[in-house]
Amino acid sequence: xxxRRWSEGPSLSEGFATKEEIVKLRILVADDHELVxxxxxxxxxxxxxxxxxxxASDGREAVKKAxxxxxxxxxxxxxxxxxxxxxxTRQLAQ
Numbered sequence: 001x002x003x004r005r006w007s008e009g010p011s012l013s014e015g016f017a018t019k020e021e022i023v024k025l026r027i028l029v030a031d032d033h034e035l036v037x038x039x040x041x042x043x044x045x046x047x048x049x050x051x052x053x054x055x056a057s058d059g060r061e062a063v064k065k066a067x068x069x070x071x072x073x074x075x076x077x078x079x080x081x082x083x084x085x086x087x088x089t090r091q092l093a094q
Contacts, residue, residue, distance in 0.1 A: 022042060024051040030062035031077040059083025063091045
C-alpha cells in the first residue's frame, strides 16, 4: 500500500487512515520580519496536519533551506533582503 500525503479522508483499504498513513504538509516560511514570521508559524502549526519544517529571514536563506529541507510549500515574503521573492522563486523552480 502506498503512503498517503495528507489526512484528507478514509483509506481505501481499511476504511480509515491510520496514524502511519498520515503525513503532514511540510511548510517553509520566509520573511525578514521576525515577528511576522513567528506569528505565521504559530497560525500554520495550529492545523494538526501542517508542520513548519523551517524558517528563513532572507531570500538566499530561503532557497538554501528549501533545497535542503524539501518542503511541500514555501511561503515567501515579497520584499526580502538579499534575494526577493521573484528571484528566489526562479531559483527554486530550477
